[in-house]
Amino acid sequence: MMAAFQQVPTVGSGTTWVAIAGLAISAVLAAIRLLEFIRERRARSELHLALTQNAFFRLTDSGETAFVSAVMFATRRAAFVNDVGATLSRKDGSKRFNLQLRSLGQPADRGTPVHDHFFFSASPLDLVPIDQPIRRVYMFVIGDYAPRLADSIQVFTGKLIPLKATVEHLNSMADGNEKVAGTLSLKNEVLEHRQRFVQGVMDHLQLEGGRYRIDVVCKYRDAHAKHDDGWRQSSSAIEFEIDAQVRDGLRVDLERFADGMIAHVMFGVETKWVWPEVAPRQVSVLGPTKG
Numbered sequence: 001m002m003a004a005f006q007q008v009p010t011v012g013s014g015t016t017w018v019a020i021a022g023l024a025i026s027a028v029l030a031a032i033r034l035l036e037f038i039r040e041r042r043a044r045s046e047l048h049l050a051l052t053q054n055a056f057f058r059l060t061d062s063g064e065t066a067f068v069s070a071v072m073f074a075t076r077r078a079a080f081v082n083d084v085g086a087t088l089s090r091k092d093g094s095k096r097f098n099l100q101l102r103s104l105g106q107p108a109d110r111g112t113p114v115h116d117h118f119f120f121s122a123s124p125l126d127l128v129p130i131d132q133p134i135r136r137v138y139m140f141v142i143g144d145y146a147p148r149l150a151d152s153i154q155v156f157t158g159k160l161i162p163l164k165a166t167v168e169h170l171n172s173m174a175d176g177n178e179k180v181a182g183t184l185s186l187k188n189e190v191l192e193h194r195q196r197f198v199q200g201v202m203d204h205l206q207l208e209g210g211r212y213r214i215d216v217v218c219k220y221r222d223a224h225a226k227h228d229d230g231w232r233q234s235s236s237a238i239e240f241e242i243d244a245q246v247r248d249g250l251r252v253d254l255e256r257f258a259d260g261m262i263a264h265v266m267f268g269v270e271t272k273w274v275w276p277e278v279a280p281r282q283v284s285v286l287g288p289t290k291g
Helices: 002-043 146-172 177-204 246-267
Strands: 046-060 063-075 079-090 096-107 117-121 126-128 134-142 210-222 232-242 281-290
Touching: 046 079, 046 210, 046 232, 046 246, 063 079, 063 096, 063 126, 063 146, 063 210, 079 134, 117 134, 146 177, 146 246, 177 246
Parallel strands: none
Antiparallel strands: 046 063, 046 281, 063 134, 079 096, 079 126, 079 210, 096 117, 096 134, 210 232, 232 281
């Protein structure tokens, strides 16, 4: 009877200690996870973005294109870049455009003149290693006007291609009044297409003389975080001057570009025409800033 009476508290006491031990272990594990979370928050990566003075504009088949160079590095941990956005604005507030990333690349030295780049992706995704600076070149287009410029180039090329057969036909004709008249008619038609192309592109170009600013923002997070620490931002900017006579120069360059296309498409001349390009002056770097 006495033995049976003494077994009851023994069993209950053991169960209680097991429960207490379980709670203690759970509390310790929770504390460890909390400390780990705090440590990760304190040690999470920081992305540093700094634009450089190496920036220029070029007309391409993608439209009015800005080439912007940057140096990036991450501290504490590697950074994973998810998105890159940019804006182009005139300092007097009269113009502001969203720039769309068309290509991501890096400077390349292939024995050619300046502005030589290697573009390896159309995606903004990028991995920035810890304490190791990397150089990037971003190719942006003015999103609102890019399709119109691209269409102008395609339409011009489409007008020239059928005229190649006319050239071949005229070359096969004997000399005479008919050949002279056909050649003159062809020349006038080509000049008309050329004029429409140049004027159409000029009507869509947004660059003009003045002071401008480009802001670039990289959206990133810790590349190795075990917990979702949220997306953060790092940004930098440049300011620069565009010459007051820029549009006159662009028109001349466009006419030369059109002549190169005519020679190549219609006559098969292996000529190297150069896309019109604008080099900013008085470029100053602003930033970087972190968010």
